Amino acid sequence: MSCHAIPAGAALTSDGSVAMVGQPNVGKSALFQRLTGQYVTVSNYPGTTVEIMRGRARDLPNLTLVDTPGIVTFPPQSEDEIATERVLLDESLRAILQVGDAKNIRRTLLLTVQLAEMGLPMVLALNMMDEALDRGVRLDLAGLSARLALPVVPTSAVRGQGIQELTEALLSTQPPRLHISYHTDIEQAVAAICDGLSATPISPRSLALLFLSRDTVAESWLHQHLPDHTYRALCSRRRQLEQTLTEPVAASIQKTRLAFVQQLVDNVLLQPGTEATGIGQRLGLLATRPLTGTLILLGVLAALYWFVGLFGAGTLVDLLENWLFGTIINPRLSAWVYQLSPFPFLSDFLVGEYGLWTMGMTYALALILPIVTTFFLAFGIMEDSGYLPRLAVLSNRLFRALGLNGKAVLPMVLGLGCVTMATLTTRVLENRRDRLLVTLLLALAIPCSAQLGVVMGMLAGISFTATLMWAGVVFLILLFVGRLAARLLPGQRTPLLVELPPLRPPLPGNVLLKTLARLEWYLKEVVPLFLLGTALLFILDKTGLLQTIIEAGRPLVSGWLGLPPETSAAFLMGFLRRDFGAAGLFLLASQGLLKPAQTVVAIVTITLFIPCIASVMMIVKERGWRSAAGIVAIVFPLAFLVGGLLNRILLTIGWGV
Amino acid sequence: MNRETVICSMCGHRFNADQLGACHTCPLHKSCNLLCCPYCGYQMVHVRRSRLARLASRLLARSPQPRTSTSGSLVTLPPGRTARVVALAPSLPPARQAYLQACGLVPGCQIRIVQQSPVTVVRFDHTELALERELAEAVQVESD
Numbered sequence: 001m002s003c004h005a006i007p008a009g010a011a012l013t014s015d016g017s018v019a020m021v022g023q024p025n026v027g028k029s030a031l032f033q034r035l036t037g038q039y040v041t042v043s044n045y046p047g048t049t050v051e052i053m054r055g056r057a058r059d060l061p062n063l064t065l066v067d068t069p070g071i072v073t074f075p076p077q078s079e080d081e082i083a084t085e086r087v088l089l090d091e092s093l094r095a096i097l098q099v100g101d102a103k104n105i106r107r108t109l110l111l112t113v114q115l116a117e118m119g120l121p122m123v124l125a126l127n128m129m130d131e132a133l134d135r136g137v138r139l140d141l142a143g144l145s146a147r148l149a150l151p152v153v154p155t156s157a158v159r160g161q162g163i164q165e166l167t168e169a170l171l172s173t174q175p176p177r178l179h180i181s182y183h184t185d186i187e188q189a190v191a192a193i194c195d196g197l198s199a200t201p202i203s204p205r206s207l208a209l210l211f212l213s214r215d216t217v218a219e220s221w222l223h224q225h226l227p228d229h230t231y232r233a234l235c236s237r238r239r240q241l242e243q244t245l246t247e248p249v250a251a252s253i254q255k256t257r258l259a260f261v262q263q264l265v266d267n268v269l270l271q272p273g274t275e276a277t278g279i280g281q282r283l284g285l286l287a288t289r290p291l292t293g294t295l296i297l298l299g300v301l302a303a304l305y306w307f308v309g310l311f312g313a314g315t316l317v318d319l320l321e322n323w324l325f326g327t328i329i330n331p332r333l334s335a336w337v338y339q340l341s342p343f344p345f346l347s348d349f350l351v352g353e354y355g356l357w358t359m360g361m362t363y364a365l366a367l368i369l370p371i372v373t374t375f376f377l378a379f380g381i382m383e384d385s386g387y388l389p390r391l392a393v394l395s396n397r398l399f400r401a402l403g404l405n406g407k408a409v410l411p412m413v414l415g416l417g418c419v420t421m422a423t424l425t426t427r428v429l430e431n432r433r434d435r436l437l438v439t440l441l442l443a444l445a446i447p448c449s450a451q452l453g454v455v456m457g458m459l460a461g462i463s464f465t466a467t468l469m470w471a472g473v474v475f476l477i478l479l480f481v482g483r484l485a486a487r488l489l490p491g492q493r494t495p496l497l498v499e500l501p502p503l504r505p506p507l508p509g510n511v512l513l514k515t516l517a518r519l520e521w522y523l524k525e526v527v528p529l530f531l532l533g534t535a536l537l538f539i540l541d542k543t544g545l546l547q548t549i550i551e552a553g554r555p556l557v558s559g560w561l562g563l564p565p566e567t568s569a570a571f572l573m574g575f576l577r578r579d580f581g582a583a584g585l586f587l588l589a590s591q592g593l594l595k596p597a598q599t600v601v602a603i604v605t606i607t608l609f610i611p612c613i614a615s616v617m618m619i620v621k622e623r624g625w626r627s628a629a630g631i632v633a634i635v636f637p638l639a640f641l642v643g644g645l646l647n648r649i650l651l652t653i654g655w656g657v
Numbered sequence: 658m659n660r661e662t663v664i665c666s667m668c669g670h671r672f673n674a675d676q677l678g679a680c681h682t683c684p685l686h687k688s689c690n691l692l693c694c695p696y697c698g699y700q701m702v703h704v705r706r707s708r709l710a711r712l713a714s715r716l717l718a719r720s721p722q723p724r725t726s727t728s729g730s731l732v733t734l735p736p737g738r739t740a741r742v743v744a745l746a747p748s749l750p751p752a753r754q755a756y757l758q759a760c761g762l763v764p765g766c767q768i769r770i771v772q773q774s775p776v777t778v779v780r781f782d783h784t785e786l787a788l789e790r791e792l793a794e795a796v797q798v799e800s801d
Contacts, residue, residue: 023759075755077755104784111759250755275783285771393776496792498786500785501785
């Protein structure tokens with residue numbers, strides 16, 4: 001895509017951008033799509049794994065719309081919300097477009113008040129107005145607009161209503177002049193802080209209020225932009241305030257705002273409306289009940305596994321890898337390169353066994369791309385339908401045992417399709433601790449579909465007991481490591497607290513757009529990593545280090561695990577690609593070189609073993625080098641430890657020897 | 658001798674499960690998990706005898722028995738009940754409290770319990786919220 005990409009992180013000074021801010025599940029993305037059309041880029045916000053979408057507004061030349069992650073209230077509490085506030089503080093915005101849910105006017109207005117205090121030109125779009133009208137909600141829009149002194153536009157992104165009016169309102173909007181008086185002590189502190197502030201991205205008053213609420217983003221902005229002694233003076237002023245007030249500053253501010261909003265609601269909400277009783281509502285209820293919910297869950301999981309695991313990772317990969325790349329592109333390209341290139345070394349580097357094209361690009365385009373595409377599509381549909389939070393509700397109890405909450409279910413299930421992709425979805429979790437924990441469990445105990453196929457095939461060839469043994473050992477390790485890691489990692493388990501938006505059919509255009517934008521991200525950010533990994537392997541191979549590693553692994557493999565020395569190569573191949581490793585073992589077993597006990601030991605070890613190189617690269621990308629190194633340092637010895645112990649146990653009880 | 662009185666779920670007739678005359682003559686009586694009402698003939702599951710039925714009835718049960726120690730909190734109310742929020746307990750971490758308030762769960766707010774298991778789900782205004790037990794316990798309510 002040829003897009004107007006904004007250098008991430010750099011503050012925009014002259015070019016105008018408008019931030020779209022709103023609470024989660026208010027149809028912000030759908031409205032964003034209505035306003036921008038196809039010129040969209042998606043990027044990670046610098047230093048985070050939060051996706052931010054940017055796009056040129058179709059009818060507003062020179063304006064770039066920034067779609068921020070949903071924020072419930074300030075100060076921000078999740079990585080997503082922090083990114084939203086950073087957009088507000090770090091990018092010189094021309095205006096704020098708040099998207100709110102017309103049904104939930106109280107929630108919407110609480111955020112409106114906070115955004116209006118920031119003093120930037122602002123428009124409030126009351127989205128999902130059609131739904132609100134259907135439910136009998138009646139609002140005095142003119143009154144609301146007058147009381148807030150900002151344009152209020154009713155919209156329906158799904159039906160495309162109000163888009164034109166919204167564009168016009170954005171063009172002519174003025175900074176709102178909303179003033180709420182807080183507790184006198186707070187007002188004094190705000191006045192003292194505002195004295196020392198100039199050239200702030202948002203109004204000094206709102207920056208001061210955020211700072212007094214111990215908002216980390218505002219703190220770091222002030223710390224960066226003020227001389228040290230001034231910043232220290234601010235901090236001591238805040239301490240002074242905290243000592244005089246009987247309640248936390250943030251709570252006092254919020255209380256005043258809630259009272260203000262209550263008064264607004266009393267005046268503008270003419271009819272509160274009735275509960276919806278549509279089919280989506282009823283389905284939503286069934287989806288969180290223990291029994292019916294489990295049935296629906298199983299159906300959804302089966303569909304997901306079929307689409308991503310079998311169709312994407314099976315059919316499509318077969319088609320692309322074996323047919324398109326295996327028989328058409330790669331042989332011809334290799335022949336051509338070997339013919340043209342004068343240096344065999346260069347040809348090997350490009351199209352050899354560990355060649356940039358034959359391994360790296362083939363890997364990225366033929367193997368991972370189809371999986372990622374089907375996955376992003378499925379994920380987009382689930383995301384937009386409102387089903388994900390219900391899934392979290394259902395599986396909460398299981399993940400409680402692992403020191404997590406129900407939101408961890410999604411990456412864990414997707415891991416059975418492709419661990420690399422699942423590592424990416426750990427983003428849905430709230431904090432770093434949970435993300436790290438799930439990444440570790442994924443890397444350790446979740447076999448991907450490619451590997452699962454070969455493993456099941458081999459185990460079925462021995463006996464059902466062997467399958468049970470394998471599944472039992474892996475599940476025990478999952479529980480054991482999960483509980484242990486949950487206890488050892490700093491931080492508390494977060495109890496589940498999640499909003500359940502009404503179930504609704506996703507908009508095909510929106511899902512498609514999101515998928516495309518995410519694919520673009522994948523091609524730009526992840527593919528280079530594959531090439532890097534391939535180059536590394538190539539160097540290892542050429543310098544003979546690869547062979548040395550295989551040799552060095554032999555004593556471990558034959559002595560400790562009690563396997564034939566040939567399996568050493570299979571383990572190394574398993575790191576390159578999980579099913580390659582399993583396939584190597586399959587070959588050995590079919591030649592009669594592995595006894596049943598040896599097969600079980602080898603399969604347990606390779607399941608627990610580090611996932612493929614692609615997923616390690618993804619862990620590096622998402623969690624950073626240090627966490628990735630830590631995970632490898634845990635998984636690697638543990639896999640061999642468990643394999644070796646299992647070998648000893650099986651020898652002692654004399655099973656399958 | 659254990660005497661078990663059963664109430665027929667069809668006609669409301671009370672009878673003793675161990676004294677069903679016709680059953681004792683039946684060759685399949687020994688492992689039979691069903692009961693027939695001697696008055697109307699309606700057949701029902703003998704829950705005490707059937708392990709599967711016990712398991713299923715536990716699965717079908719809508720909510721676990723509410724804990725008595727937390728009277729006045731959200732978890733004490735059965736599904737379908739409406740109530741009014743009185744306060745958010747100070748034991749709630751400030752961030753969670755701010756989140757709940759921002760969602761509209763403020764004192765005076767009218768709520769309806771949707772379910773209590775596997776987690777508490779409440780509905781208010783046009784919002785539906787799922788809370789784990791320890792959070793739901795911190796929401797003090799007054800039943801209508």
